[in-house]
Amino acid sequence: MELSEYLDRVRKLNPLVHHITNYVTVNDCANACLAVGASPVMADAIDEAGDMASISSALVLNIGTLNVSKVESMIEAGRSANAGGIPVIFDPVGQGATDFRNRMAAEIMSHVSMSVVRGNMSEILSLGGEHIHTKGVDTGAAVEIREAEAIASRLAEKWKAVVVISGASDIVTDGKHHVLIHNGCPQMSLITGSGCMCSTLIGAFCGAHPEDPFGSATAAMAVMGLAGERAWDKWGREGLGHFHMGILDELGRMTGESLAKGARYEEN
Numbered sequence: 014m015e016l017s018e019y020l021d022r023v024r025k026l027n028p029l030v031h032h033i034t035n036y037v038t039v040n041d042c043a044n045a046c047l048a049v050g051a052s053p054v055m056a057d058a059i060d061e062a063g064d065m066a067s068i069s070s071a072l073v074l075n076i077g078t079l080n081v082s083k084v085e086s087m088i089e090a091g092r093s094a095n096a097g098g099i100p101v102i103f104d105p106v107g108q109g110a111t112d113f114r115n116r117m118a119a120e121i122m123s124h125v126s127m128s129v130v131r132g133n134m135s136e137i138l139s140l141g142g143e144h145i146h147t148k149g150v151d152t153g154a155a156v157e158i159r160e161a162e163a164i165a166s167r168l169a170e171k172w173k174a175v176v177v178i179s180g181a182s183d184i185v186t187d188g189k190h191h192v193l194i195h196n197g198c199p200q201m202s203l204i205t206g207s208g209c210m211c212s213t214l215i216g217a218f219c220g221a222h223p224e225d226p227f228g229s230a231t232a233a234m235a236v237m238g239l240a241g242e243r244a245w246d247k248w249g250r251e252g253l254g255h256f257h258m259g260i261l262d263e264l265g266r267m268t269g270e271s272l273a274k275g276a277r278y279e280e281n
Contacts, residue, residue: 016276017269019218019232024050028070028220031094033057033087034209035077035106041206042073042213048264049236051217062086063093070220072099073212074125076118077106084117091125100128100219100226104212108132109139122172128219128226130168131177131212134161141168158182162191162281175226177215179208183234187227191281194231196238198245204257211237214264235276240264243275 030046032039032055039055046053056065059082066072072094074087094101103125105118118140132140141164162184169176169188178184183194201207214237218229244259 015269015273016232016235017273019222019229019269020049020236020267020272021269023217023221026070026221027052028217029054029068030071030073030213030216030220031056031065031069031090032073032075032213032216033062033083033090034073034075034104034213035079037077038075038206038209042075042209044261045210045213045264046217048261049214049217049267051220053213057083057086059086059089062090066090066093066099067097069094069099070223071102071216073102073104073216074121075104075106075209075212076108076114076121077104077209079107079114079117081117084121087121088124091121095126098223100216100223100229101125102129102131102212102216102219103127104209105130105132105136105140106209108136115139127172127174128223129175129177129215129230130172131179131208131215131230133179133208137168137176137178138164141171158184158193162186162193166191175230177211177230177234179211179234183238185227185231185234190227192231193279193281194234194238195277195279196235196242196275198242200245200249200253200256201241201260204253204260206257207237207241207260210260231278232272235278236264236267236272239272239275240267
């Protein structure tokens with residue numbers, strides 16, 4: 014399937030994407046979800062987390078603002094999604110920063126089977142057991158792209174999931190297939206929410222294509238990167254606030270045709 018068809022199908026099917034996510038970027042994620050044609054729902058109470066997951070097309074778990082009760086809801090929702098064959102996307106925000114965060118991420122991973130795990134280099138390497146230094150939610154690991162691809166591939170096989178590493182070039186792998194996505198711009202790291210929105214878009218695309226998490230993750234990352242670079246070209250001179258909102262504008266106006274023309278990626 015061409016990347017354009019992935020986006021077109023999201024807009025056609027309007028999948029419901031359940032988020033248990035962090036309160037810093039929840040509005041960004043909801044708006045990004047709507048902009049590409051999906052429907053967001055944010056329900057983190059344990060009393061309804063499992064039920065909400067069971068009626069959704071995809072589940073996004075994001076540990077950015079973490080507490081024990083939220084983790085319990087994530088596990089409840091994740092188990093419900095797994096039971097129904099619903100894709101689960103995990104975003105281990107800040108993984109590696111504290112022992113508590115590391116333990117909670119490991120607890121979630123031990124109880125829930127993920128379709129896609131997406132994070133920056135530091136987060137993914139730490140989640141996979143690599144000994145690296147991380148700075149909160151910022152990328153702190155200096156790893157060559159080919160080495161990172163090899164690590165991501167091993168982790169994809171270990172977790173039986175698609176692994177996405179966001180960076181100057183985004184890595185997407187299921188352990189057998191590999192894609193490097195070259196869309197995006199460095200300024201995306203200067204606004205909060207760009208990574209979380211990536212995970213939301215992956216959830217939207219997986220919700221419309223549950224049988225193909227690899228293709229869904231590839232298309233979603235290309236969409237986000239292309240929206241970011243176009244927004245910076247148009248609004249960068251006005252400042253980061255305009256740039257931030259410009260990303261939503263570009264997500265909303267993107268079509269399958271414009272994605273096909275603008276996506277820059279290589280398959281390995």
